[in-house]
Structure formats: C-alpha cells, structure tokens
Amino acid sequence: MSILEVSNLKKVYVTRFGGTKVEALTNVNFTIEEGEYVAIMGESGSGKTTLLNILAALDKPTAGRVLLDGQDLGAIKDKEIAGFRRDHLGFVFQEFNLLDTFTIEDNIFLPLVLAGMHYKEMLERLVPIAKKLGIEHILKKYPYEVSGGQKQRAAIARAMIIGPKLILADEPTGALDSKSSDELLRLFGEVNRQGQTILMVTHSVKAASMANRVLFIKDGEVFHQIYRGTDTDQQLYQKITDTLTLLAGGGERA
Amino acid sequence: MRVGFYFGLAKDGIRKNKRLYLPYILTCVGVVMIHYILGFLSKNPFLASVQGGNFIQYTLGMGTWVISIFSCIFLFYTNSFLIRRRKKEFGLYNILGMGRKHIGLILLFESLIVAGLALGGGLAAGILFSKLAELGLLNILKMQISMDFHISLFSVKRTILLYLGIFLILFLNTLRQIRFQSALTLLGSERAGEKPPKANWLLGIAGFLLLGIAYYAAVSIKDPVAAFTIFFFAVILVILATYLLLIAGSVVLCRVLQKNKKFYYRTQNYVSVSSMLYRMKRNGAGLATICILSTMVLVILSSTTCLYFGSEDALSNRYPSEVMVTLCEDEAGAVSDEVYGKLDELCYQLARDNGVEPKQYSTARFGYLTGVILEDQVKTQLEGNTERVLGELQNMVLVMLCPVADYEKVTGRHVELSQDEVLLYSDDIHYCYDTIRVGENTTFRVKEKLDREDPAFGEATGLTNSSKSLSFVSQIWLFTSDFDRALGDIPQLVDDYGKKSLTYEMVCYFDTELPRKEQLSFGSRFAEQYKEQPLPASRYYIETRASQYADFYQTFGGLLYLGIMLSVVFILAAVLMIYYKQISEGYEDQARFDIMQKVGMTQTEIKRSINAQMRTVFFLPLILAGIHVVFAFPMVRKLLLLFGLNNVGLFMTTSAISFVVFGIFYMVVYKLTAGAYYRIVSNIS
Ligand SMILES: Nc1ncnc2c1ncn2[C@@H]1O[C@H](COP(=O)(O)OP(=O)(O)OP(=O)(O)O)[C@@H](O)[C@H]1O
Ligand SMILES: [Mg+2]
Numbered sequence: 001m002s003i004l005e006v007s008n009l010k011k012v013y014v015t016r017f018g019g020t021k022v023e024a025l026t027n028v029n030f031t032i033e034e035g036e037y038v039a040i041m042g043e044s045g046s047g048k049t050t051l052l053n054i055l056a057a058l059d060k061p062t063a064g065r066v067l068l069d070g071q072d073l074g075a076i077k078d079k080e081i082a083g084f085r086r087d088h089l090g091f092v093f094q095e096f097n098l099l100d101t102f103t104i105e106d107n108i109f110l111p112l113v114l115a116g117m118h119y120k121e122m123l124e125r126l127v128p129i130a131k132k133l134g135i136e137h138i139l140k141k142y143p144y145e146v147s148g149g150q151k152q153r154a155a156i157a158r159a160m161i162i163g164p165k166l167i168l169a170d171e172p173t174g175a176l177d178s179k180s181s182d183e184l185l186r187l188f189g190e191v192n193r194q195g196q197t198i199l200m201v202t203h204s205v206k207a208a209s210m211a212n213r214v215l216f217i218k219d220g221e222v223f224h225q226i227y228r229g230t231d232t233d234q235q236l237y238q239k240i241t242d243t244l245t246l247l248a249g250g251g252e253r254a
Numbered sequence: 255m256r257v258g259f260y261f262g263l264a265k266d267g268i269r270k271n272k273r274l275y276l277p278y279i280l281t282c283v284g285v286v287m288i289h290y291i292l293g294f295l296s297k298n299p300f301l302a303s304v305q306g307g308n309f310i311q312y313t314l315g316m317g318t319w320v321i322s323i324f325s326c327i328f329l330f331y332t333n334s335f336l337i338r339r340r341k342k343e344f345g346l347y348n349i350l351g352m353g354r355k356h357i358g359l360i361l362l363f364e365s366l367i368v369a370g371l372a373l374g375g376g377l378a379a380g381i382l383f384s385k386l387a388e389l390g391l392l393n394i395l396k397m398q399i400s401m402d403f404h405i406s407l408f409s410v411k412r413t414i415l416l417y418l419g420i421f422l423i424l425f426l427n428t429l430r431q432i433r434f435q436s437a438l439t440l441l442g443s444e445r446a447g448e449k450p451p452k453a454n455w456l457l458g459i460a461g462f463l464l465l466g467i468a469y470y471a472a473v474s475i476k477d478p479v480a481a482f483t484i485f486f487f488a489v490i491l492v493i494l495a496t497y498l499l500l501i502a503g504s505v506v507l508c509r510v511l512q513k514n515k516k517f518y519y520r521t522q523n524y525v526s527v528s529s530m531l532y533r534m535k536r537n538g539a540g541l542a543t544i545c546i547l548s549t550m551v552l553v554i555l556s557s558t559t560c561l562y563f564g565s566e567d568a569l570s571n572r573y574p575s576e577v578m579v580t581l582c583e584d585e586a587g588a589v590s591d592e593v594y595g596k597l598d599e600l601c602y603q604l605a606r607d608n609g610v611e612p613k614q615y616s617t618a619r620f621g622y623l624t625g626v627i628l629e630d631q632v633k634t635q636l637e638g639n640t641e642r643v644l645g646e647l648q649n650m651v652l653v654m655l656c657p658v659a660d661y662e663k664v665t666g667r668h669v670e671l672s673q674d675e676v677l678l679y680s681d682d683i684h685y686c687y688d689t690i691r692v693g694e695n696t697t698f699r700v701k702e703k704l705d706r707e708d709p710a711f712g713e714a715t716g717l718t719n720s721s722k723s724l725s726f727v728s729q730i731w732l733f734t735s736d737f738d739r740a741l742g743d744i745p746q747l748v749d750d751y752g753k754k755s756l757t758y759e760m761v762c763y764f765d766t767e768l769p770r771k772e773q774l775s776f777g778s779r780f781a782e783q784y785k786e787q788p789l790p791a792s793r794y795y796i797e798t799r800a801s802q803y804a805d806f807y808q809t810f811g812g813l814l815y816l817g818i819m820l821s822v823v824f825i826l827a828a829v830l831m832i833y834y835k836q837i838s839e840g841y842e843d844q845a846r847f848d849i850m851q852k853v854g855m856t857q858t859e860i861k862r863s864i865n866a867q868m869r870t871v872f873f874l875p876l877i878l879a880g881i882h883v884v885f886a887f888p889m890v891r892k893l894l895l896l897f898g899l900n901n902v903g904l905f906m907t908t909s910a911i912s913f914v915v916f917g918i919f920y921m922v923v924y925k926l927t928a929g930a931y932y933r934i935v936s937n938i939s
Contacts, residue, residue, distance in 0.1 A: 058852065079856065086854025097849045101528045111854050113524045119515045158853070 003165055003197050004032040004055070009064035010220075011050050024050040026220035028064070032166070032199060037192040039208040040201045041244070042217035048201045051217070052170050055199070056089055057081050069165050086111050090159025090167040094174035096151040098143040098158075104150075105139040108158045115162070122161075129157050133187060149180030156187065160196070167191075169200040173207050185210050205244070209237035218247055260356060264363030267343065273837065273930075274336055279371050281332070281830045285325050286376025286417055288823050291387045292318040292816075293409030294380070298388065300400055310395070310812035317816045318412075321823055326420055328827050331543070333424045335834050337431060339841075344432055358429055365425040373417055380413070381405055394562070395811040396804075458506035461498030468492045472889040477728070479650055481892035488889065492882060496545050500874070501538035505531060521859070526867045529846070533839065533871060540835050545875035547828040549882040551821045552916055556883070556909040557890050558817030561810040563908065564899045569806050572898040573799040575614065575763035576773060577605075577780070581791035583758040588792070589619050589737070594760050596789055601762040608779050612764035619760040621655040621737070623692075630687035632730070634755055651683065651728045653692060655756075658733040669733075671701060677733040679704040685730065698732065760791075773800035810897070829923050832872075836927040839868070840934030847935055864935075868928065876920050880913060 009028040012021050024047040032038055042048050053059040055066060057073050066073040068088060076084050091097075098107045105126065112122045130136045133153045138146050146154070152172060159167050172188075173181040181204070189210055192198050200211065208214045210233060216224040224247075226239050268275045296314040301307045344357050385403050392399045468491035475481045508531040512518050518527060534541075561568070579601050583589055598617050605612045625632040627649045658671055669677065676698040678685060691697045766773055777798035784796060843864060850860055891905055899905075 056852070079858075082851070082854050082856035082859070091852055093852070097852060099528075099846055099849055101532050101846070106524075106528065109519065110524075110850075113519050114521055114854055114859075116521065119519045122519065 002031040003034045003036075003069055004199070005065075005067040006030050006055070007065050009051070009054065009066065010062045011047070011054060011059070012062045023220055025054075025061070028217070028220070028222055030215060030222050030225070032197065034197055035192070035195055037188070037198045037210075037212045038200070039211035039214045040199065040217060041203070041205075041208055041214060041240070042223075043247070044203075046217045047220050048217055049170060052168055052199075052201055055166075056091065056168055057085050083115075086114055087162060088165050090162065090164035092152065092155050092159050092167065092169040092172045094171040096143070096148070096155045096175070098151055098154060100143045103140055103142055104135065104146065104154045107143070107154060108139075108161055110158060111162045125161050126157075129160055132190075133157050147180070148176050149183060152176060152180070152184055153187065156184075156191075160191065165197065167196060167198045169198065169202075171202055172200060173202065173204055181207070205237060205240050208240050209233050214240055214243075216243055216247060223247065257359075260359045261363045264360045264367060267340070267360065267364060268367060271336075271340070274339060274834075275368070277830050277833050278332055278336060279368060279375075281826055282329070282368065282372030282417075283375040283379060284826045285321065285328075285823060286372055286413060287380040287383065288819055289318065289321050289325065289416065290377055290380030290406075290409050290413045291384050292321060292819060293412050294384045294406040295388060295391060297406055297408050300388075300402075301391075304395075304397055304808075307808075310391075310808060310815075313812045313816050317820060320820065322416055324823065324827070325417070329420055329424060330427070331540075332830060332834065333428070335838070337428050339838075341432070354433060357432055361425060361428055361432070365421055365428075369418060369421040372421075373414060376417075377410060377413060380409075391811075391815050394815050396807050453506045453509035454502045455506055457498050457502035461495050461503045464491050465495035465499065468495060469885040472885050475889055475892060477650065478892040478895040481889050482896060485889060485893060488886075492549070492886075493546055496878065496882075497539065497542040499878075500534065500542040500545065504534040504538060508534065522863060522866070525850070525855075525863045526870075530867060530871065533842075533867070537835050537839070537871070540831050541871065541875050544828050544831050544835075545878045545882075547824045547831075548875055548879035548916065548920070549886075551824045551828070552879060552883045552909075552912050553886055553890060554817045554824075555821050555916070556905065556912040557894060558810075558814040559912070560894060560901070560905045560908040561897055561899060562814040564894075564901050564904050565806045565810045567901050567904070568810070568898040569799060569802060571900055572806075573797065573802055576765045576767075576799045577612075577763065577777065578795075578797045579762045579784070580795045580797075581760045581789060582793040582795075583760075584792060585758070588790075589621075589758045589760055593789055593791070594619055597760050597762055600784070600787070600789065601764070604780055604783055605764060605766070607783065608776055610766045610768065610776060613767055615762075615764040617760070617762045619657070619660065619758070620731075621756050621758040623653050623655075623756045625651060625653060625692070627651045627683065627728075627730070630689055631691040632693070634693045651730050654729055654731045655737065656731060656733050657737040658735050661733050669702075671733075671735040673736050675699050675701045675735070677702050677704055679731040679733075681729050683728045683730065690730075690732070692732075698734070704731075704733075770800045770803060773798055777801055825919070832923055833927045833930065836868075836931040837934065840931040843931075843935050868931070872924055876917065883909065883913065 007029050009025055010023075011025040012023050014021055028051060040048055040051070050059070054061050055068075055073075057076070060074070071084075071088075073081075073084075098104070099110070102110070108126060108130075109122050112125070126139075127136075130139060133156060135150060135153050135157060138150055138154075143151055143154075152175075156167075156172075159169075169188075173184055176184060185207055188198060188200070192212075198211075200207070202208050212228050214226045214236075215222050224243055226236070226243065228236050231239070292314050295301060296311045296318055298311070301311055344360075347357055347360075348354070384406075389399055468488045471484055471488050471491075475484055508527050511523070511527050512531075517523055579597070581593070581597060594617070601617075602612060602615065623634060625634045627633075632651060632653055658669055658677065661667075661677065662669060671677070674697070676690070678690065678700045680703075685700075685703070687700070689697055689699050766776055768776055777796070777800060781796045784794075788794065847860055847864070851857065855863075887905075887909065891902060894900075894905060
C-alpha cells in the first residue's frame with residue numbers, strides 16, 4: 001500500500017498587495033510506497049518547498065488531493081491538523097529549527113510532550129534513537145553548544161521519535177559542510193534501510209544519488225523521475241547529472 | 255556631500271526603525287518637557303513672591319534633581335536596548351566595507367537628530383505647557399492666579415546643558431561598544447547571549463532574604479521618627495531585592511520547576527517554564543525597573559493625595575484649637591500662679607472684647623523636655639555612635655511636668671505627694687515600673703498611675719484638645735508637688751543648639767467657631783490688642799488655625815504637585831519599558847512561534863501558551879508592586895504622622911484608589927502594547 005498519494009496538486013499564491021498570482025504548482029502527481037527513500041530536485045523557485053509545506057499540512061493546496069496513509073489531508077479539521085502532523089509526520093529542516101530555549105534532549109522530547117506522553121516512556125524511546133544517531137553525549141547540551149551536524153542529527157531524532165509514517169526533509173544538508181553532510185546522508189540511508197519512509201528535497205546531486213528514486217520538478221510539475229533499480233550510487237549520480245543538464249537546457253529553450 | 259550621505263543614512267536608520275525610535279523620542283520629549291517645567295517653576299518669580307513659595311520652590315528644585323538623575327539612568331537603559339537592535343545593521347555596514355569612523359559618523363548624526371528632536375520638541379512643549387503647569391500649581395495651592403507669560407532662560411539653559419550632556423555620554427558609550435567588537439560579533443549580537451541562564455542560588459535567596467528584612471522593618475516600625483530614618487534604608491533594600499528576585503530568583507524558581515520532571519514535561523508547563531527562563535534573564539532587569547517605578551508612583555500618589563486631601567485634618571491635628579496663646583519661659587520660677595491666672599483672664603477678656611464667646615476654653619502649664627525612654631529611665635543625653643543613637647530615637651518620649659495643684663484644682667481631689675513622688679500618666683507607652691528616673695540623678699516614686707479616660711485629667715493637662723499635635727511622640731505626664739525643684743539639675747542642661755532642654759509653657763486654647771476669614775481678622779485683632787498690654791514672658795506666640803491654613807495647603811499642595819509631576823515621568827518611563835519589552839519579546843517569539851508550529855503545536859496552543867506567559871510576566875511587576883505598597887503602608891502612615899496626618903481611613907482610600915487607577919492604566923497599556931507584539935509575531939508565521 002502506498003503511504004503517500006499526491007494527485008492533481010495545484011497551488012496558486014496571491015500576493016497580498018495588488019493581487020498578482022504566482023502559480024507555484026500546476027499539476028503534481030506521484031505516489032510513495034512504504035519504505036521508500038525519495039529525493040526531490042528542481043531549480044530554485046520551482047515549488048519544492050511549497051510542495052513539502054502542503055504535504056506537511058502547513059499550507060493548503062488550491063486544488064488537488066493528498067492522501068497520507070489513506071487519510072485525506074484536506075478532510076482533517078483545522079483543529080486536529082497539528083495533532084495529525086505531530087503523530088504522522090517528522091520534519092528535518094535546512095535551518096535545523098531547534099528551539100534554543102531547550103536542551104537537545106528537551107528539543108527531541110517536544111513532539112512527545114505535546115502528545116502528552118509520560119517522562120519515563122519518552123526516555124525509553126529516546127535511548128535507542130540517540131544511540132543510533134550518536135548523540136548520547138550531547139543530550140544535556142544546548143543547541144548553541146553543539147555543531148551544525150550534531151544539531152541536524154538532533155533534528156532527525158526529533159523527527160523520528162514519534163515513529164512517523166513519513167519523514168519530510170527540506171534540504172537537510174544545506175547548512176552543513178561536506179563531512180557532516182556525508183555523515184547525515186549515511187544516517188538517512190541507514191534509517192531508511194530499517195524501514196523508515198523518507199521524502200527529501202535537495203539541491204545536492206550527491207544527496208539525491210543516495211535515494212531509491214529521484215523526482216524532478218519543473219514549472220510546477222513532476223517533469224521526470226529516475227528509479228535506482230540496481231544502479232550503484234555512482235551510476236545514479238551520473239543519471240541525475242544528465243537529467244539536470246537536460247532540465248537546464250530545456251529551461252533555456254522555454 | 256559625503257557628510258550628507260551619512261546624514262541620510264542616519265535619518266533612514268531612524269525612520270526604518272521608527273517602531274523603536276518613535277516611543278524613545280517621545281519619551282525624551284516628555285522628560286525634557288517636565289524637566290523644563292520643574293526648573294521653570296522652581297525659579298518662578300511670581301511663586302517666589304507668595305507666602306510659603308520658598309518651600310515649594312525648594313521642593314520643586316529637588317524634584318528637578320530627581321528627574322535629572324532619573325533621566326540619566328533611564329535613557330541609558332533604553333538606549334542600550336536600541337543599540338542591541340541596531341548592532342546587526344552596523345555589522346552589515348562594516349562587512350560591506352564601511353569603516354568604523356563612518357559608522358561613528360552615522361551614530362553621531364543619529365544622536366544629533368534624536369537630541370535635536372528631543373530638546374526642540376521637549377522645550378517647545380515645556381514652554382507651551384509651562385503656563386498651564388503654573389496655573390495648575392497655583393490652583394492646587396489655592397492661590398491667586400496671574401496671567402502673564404514668560405520663559406525661564408535659566409531652565410532652558412539648564413535643560414539644554416543636561417540633556418546634551420546625557421546624549422553625548424550615550425553617544426560615546428555606543429561608540430565604545432561598536433569600536434571594540436568585530437563585524438561578526440556585531441552581526442550576531444542579536445542572537446548572542448543565547449546561553450541558558452545559570453541559576454544563581456545565592457543571589458536568588460539573597461533576594462528573598464533582603465525583601466523579608468525590608469518588609470519586616472517596614473511593618474515592625476513603631477514610631478515616625480524612626481520610620482523616617484529607616485525609610486531610605488528600606489527603600490534601597492526593596493529596590494535591591496526586587497532586582498535580585500526578578501533576575502536571579504525567577505531563574506532559580508524556573509530551575510526548581512524544571513527539576514520536577516512530572517511537572518515540567520507537561521505541554522503548558524514545558525514551553526512556558528523553559529521560555530520564561532530565558533525571558534526573565536533578558537527582561538528581569540526591565541521588569542524589576544517597571545515594578546519599582548510602579549511602586550514609586552503608587553507610594554507617591556497615595557501619600558501626596560492623602561496629605562493634600564487630609565490637610566484640613568492635619569491642620570486640626572496640629573492645631574487642635576482655633577486659637578492658641580503660648581507663653582514660654584526658661585525658668586520654672588517665671589511660671590507663677592499670678593501670671594498663669596492673668597493669662598487666663600486676659601485671653602478670655604480679649605476674646606469677648608472682640609465679640610467672641612470662647613468655646614472649649616482651657617489653660618495649661620507645664621515644663622517639658624524630650625528624652626529617650628529605656629526601661630525605667632528617661633535619658634536626656636544620648637551617647638555612643640550615631641547608629642545606636644538613631645536606634646534609641648525610636649523610644650523618644652516627651653516628658654511633661656505639671657504642678658499637682660492644677661490637677662487638684664480641676665478634679666477637686668486632694669492628693670498628698672512628697673517631694674520625690676509623682677502621679678504618672680503615659681499615653682502610648684504602657685509604663686509598668688514603680689519608679690521613674692529622669693536624666694541621671696532624679697528619681698521619682700510613682701504614687702499612682704492615672705487613667706486616660708478620666709475626663710478631669712484631660713482638662714487639667716489640656717490634653718483633651720492640646721498636645722495631640724505632637725501625637726507622634728509618646729508622652730509621659732508627671733504631676734509633682736514641687737514644680738520648681740523637681741528635676742534637680744535637669745533644668746540647667748542645654749542641648750546642642752544652646753537651648754535649655756527644659757522649657758516651661760503656659761498655654762491658653764479656645765475655639766471661636768468663626769468662619770476662616772473672620773477667624774483670621776479676629777486673630778490679628780487679638781494679637782494687636784495683646785501686644786498693647788503683654789504679660790511678662792520671655793517669648794510668646796499667638797497662633798490661629800486659619801493663619802496656618804494657607805501654609806498647610808502650600809506645603810501639601812506643593813508636594814502633591816511634585817508627586818504628580820514625578821508620577822507622570824515615572825509612568826512615561828514605565829510605559830516605554832513595557833512597550834520595549836513587548837517588542838523585544840515579539841522578535842524573540844517570532845522564530846519560536848514558527849518552529850513550534852512546524853513541530854506540531856496548534857495555533858491555539860501556541861497562542862494560549864504565549865498569552866499565559868506574557869500575562870504572567872506582564873502582571874508580575876504590578877502584583878509585586880502591590881505587595882510592596884501593602885508592606886510600605888504602615889511605614890508611610892508613620893511618615894504621614896510627621897506631617898501631622900493621622901487619618902488611616904483616608905490613606906487607605908487614597909492607596910486603594912491609586913492602585914485601582916494605576917492598575918486600569920497598566921491594563922490599557924498592556925492591551926495596546928500586546929497589539930504591537932502580535933503584529934510582530936504574526937508578520938512572519
Ligand atoms: N508565500 C508566498 N507568496 C507568494 N509567492 C510565493 C510564496 N512562497 C513561495 N512563493 C513563490 O512560489 C514559487 C515556488 O517557491 P518555493 O519556495 O516552493 O521554491 P523552492 O523550489 O523551494 O525554491 P528553493 O530551491 O530556492 O528553496 C516561487 O516563485 C516563489 O516566489
Ligand atoms: Mg525551498
């Protein structure tokens with residue numbers, strides 16, 4: 001069964017003054033199966049963040065439908081949407097988005113506390129995840145005391161701790177140096193192999209080449225997609241580069 | 255040309271940050287205005303010419319100094335807030351290749367613009383409103399008004415010098431901060447200091463302790479003179495304690511709450527406790543200042559309005575009788591039965607000559623000295639260090655010495671007293687010894703203690719309507735058979751001013767029940783006629799309550815006026831600080847609001863938690879100020895006694911009204927500034 005089904009998604013922004021319209025998404029269709037690791041690529045301004053925000057129910061589409069685990073996001077009441085998001089989705093952002101008023105540990109606990117879980121149970125969940133991500137020794141520290149890579153790992157822990165159906169990541173390596181990026185991508189791969197479904201937006205070919213499938217967005221539509229099949233990372237990398245060149249060329253013609 | 259460019263940048267900088275600068279400049283204008291007006295009034299020639307004007311001008315002059323010092327501290331505080339927000343901009347200029355010198359130039363222009371606006375606007379408003387202020391003052395003082403208008407060059411000069419000085423120092427201070435920081439620190443300075451505050455247990459607990467001591471001192475104080483000496487001590491303690499409590503104490507409290515996992519990991523507590531921790535660190539000082547300003551406003555308003563509206567009361571306390579004729583002597587021998595009798599006759603006669611049938615007519619004679627009562631001894635000379643002497647002043651008493659014959663005459667009772675025996679009456683003190691020593695060498699045996707309720711006693715001492723005036727000092731009355739020699743060597747003692755410690759008085763009191771104006775003319779006629787045939791006495795005074803009336807209104811009216819002016823300044827300052835607090839919290843919460851929403855907190859949950867937090871933090875100063883005021887109440891009441899005011903009901907009323915009015919005002923400010931806060935928060939998310 002597919003975890004995510006996106007059909008005929010359309011998003012039009014109306015600027016506050018003057019009412020000029022920007023069509024960020026025209027017609028997006030795709031599905032994601034359980035256990036998949038999907039990367040989304042596209043030029044700047046092609047609508048990737050917009051798409052992710054809609055999938056996360058942070059924004060509403062102008063038209064179209066999103067089914068998450070069989071549940072229509074559009075049918076959820078406004079009041080319940082935050083709770084739904086909390087229980088079914090995990091987020092990893094480019095800017096980490098850790099709250100600097102909390103220790104790393106408390107940041108990770110945040111969704112659990114919001115869900116009203118007991119401290120003991122929270123702790124039980126945290127221990128294996130922290131171990132897997134290698135952040136046990138920084139749990140008591142504050143965000144300003146740790147490195148960017150560590151912050152991002154904490155953000156991943158926060159995304160994972162609730163046991164979400166899907167993890168959404170918006171350019172998770174964007175603010176990291178190459179060593180931390182590699183480390184993070186390795187972790188993503190590992191988490192995915194253990195069954196976690198991941199959808200990641202990225203500009204980095206290297207990051208995309210670690211996924212099982214890469215979607216390309218252009219002019220508000222899914223323009224192309226590549227399955228890994230039996231390709232190695234290097235082979236996938238080459239295919240992505242080729243597609244991007246093609247995309248850029250097409251962009252010039254248009 | 256180039257200079258014009260930097261001037262333009264400075265202007266833009268202020269315009270772009272007008273949300274920050276406008277309130278700042280307006281407050282500067284307000285403070286400058288009030289400074290000018292106070293200076294203007296304190297040198298106002300018309301005010302100088304009226305009776306009692308000197309005291310008022312002195313008071314207003316003091317007020318000018320208070321405002322000067324306060325402006326200095328306050329502008330420093332708000333300016334540092336502005337700079338913190340501007341540093342990022344300067345860091346950017348710096349990275350874009352602008353030298354420190356040029357940034358300094360921009361800053362200079364900014365300071366000049368702010369100073370120009372503040373001084374120009376403030377002086378213009380000050381001059382414009384000075385007449386209004388003068389009329390207001392004269393009205394409060396119940397004095398004739400004059401319609402001429404003038405500008406006080408003295409005050410203009412003083413205002414310009416003071417505020418230029420302050421702005422110069424502010425400019426130099428900002429320059430210093432910019433100069434010693436790298437572009438990167440400047441860029442990041444808004445986010446700097448994100449370190450979680452460490453709980454400083456020592457300071458937090460010290461805060462509680464200091465507050466406890468101050469409260470205890472305020473509540474346990476017994477008499478007004480001591481209240482006066484302790485007041486400033488207590489004020490300083492309370493200020494210190496407030497800062498400690500709000501800065502360190504609150505962090506300690508949050509830490510304790512955090513340690514309690516069951517409590518902490520609950521949705522509402524989780525977010526609010528942790529962000530409160532940060533908030534208090536950043537805003538604790540601001541909150542403490544708001545709290546202290548509020549307390550000052552409340553204490554000043556409640557006490558000065560109480561004095562003003564209670565002046566009638568204070569007047570009749572200080573002058574229980576409408577007319578009081580006093581003869582003073584330094585020698586006991588001069589207080590002869592003959593003169594005493596003549597005084598009685600003469601006053602009665604003079605009153606009737608002037609068409610008045612004296613009411614509540616009574617006479618009294620006594621010798622009195624002040625001392626400090628320690629167990630069964632009244633010490634007339636204090637030794638030791640000042641601190642101890644001040645401490646002992648709490649036990650100050652007035653020893654009134656009275657011929658027992660007077661008591662016998664009024665009561666018709668015959669009392670047999672030997673030379674070392676006395677009848678004793680004490681009003682406030684419960685005197686429980688069998689003997690009483692006055693000075694070092696004179697000891698009396700107390701033959702009998704008299705009852706306050708005994709009406710005859712009141713008549714004999716004139717206490718029913720006389721010496722209440724001094725009611726803030728306890729009195730001990732001693733009736734003795736040998737008025738002359740009773741006190742041995744005491745009469746020879748002189749105080750530090752060369753005045754004899756023991757003074758003898760013969761007093762005659764009565765009421766006329768005339769309206770105030772006629773009472774005045776009666777008083778002067780009476781005094782003139784008395785002058786023609788004076789009784790033998792070293793000194794004499796003739797006082798009427800009516801003639802003191804203007805004096806009282808001027809004293810209390812002047813205080814009320816100053817109180818109102820100071821309150822306006824303090825309120826202005828408090829409002830500005832509240833506004834800045836909301837704005838800075840708005841900027842802080844912007845990002846947090848966004849993240850929490852993404853992590854799965856609902857809008858309403860966020861709003862509720864932010865609201866609750868904001869309200870707690872916001873009303874904390876008001877509540878603490880309320881508690882301060884409650885504990886200050888007994889002490890301030892004692893201080894009011896020094897002004898002859900003993901009307902607890904009135905003081906309670908003015909306190910309550912002040913608090914309610916101020917509370918409503920505070921609420922309105924909260925609502926308005928909360929609006930600014932929400933606008934900032936919702937801008938981004
Ligand atoms: N709130 C908004 N109001 C109006 N237009 C918007 C809004 N958000 C995005 N857009 C527009 O929608 C289009 C898609 O934006 P989006 O942020 O999704 O791009 P992106 O693919 O994430 O770009 P990047 O790779 O640079 O992050 C852009 O043209 C953008 O200007
Ligand atoms: Mg984007």
